[in-house]
Amino acid sequence: MGAIMSAVLVAYKNKLDLSFEIGMNAASQVALLVIPTLIIASSVVGKPVDFLFSPPQIAALIGSVLIMTQISQDGRCNWLNGLQMLIFFGVISVLFFYDPT
Incomplete structure (x- = not known):
């Protein structure tokens, strides 16, 4: 949520290249870090997540x-x-x- 707000505020200041970069980096972080971490944590807890x-x-x-x-x-x-x-x-x-x- 913080990255989205930062991207909107930067876009409001007419710095669209930085806003675009913030949004793309936030999406990449979710895809490459958060999802695999949740899958590994779910198998440790005992309720595996199907992918x-x-x-x-x-x-x-x-x-x-x-x-x-x-x-x-x-x-x-x-x-x-x-x-x-x-x-x-x-x-x-x-x-x-x-x-x-």
Whole structure:
């Protein structure tokens, strides 16, 4: 939550490159540190966590990686990139809301 607030405050000061970097680093930290730590801790406690993804989750992950790769390649961001991310977020939200699994 702290990284999100920092990214928003920095973006408000019109430093979008730093805001983008903060957001990407926060996502990387969750993917590379928090999730494996929780899986190891759950096996120590005795309630192992299954690491299985459904097809909609895999599609959302691949789509988000593709969009972030496309946006971060030129090193600049504009309102159209933000709109693209918001629309994709909306599509993912609707997909998971109506997903029966």
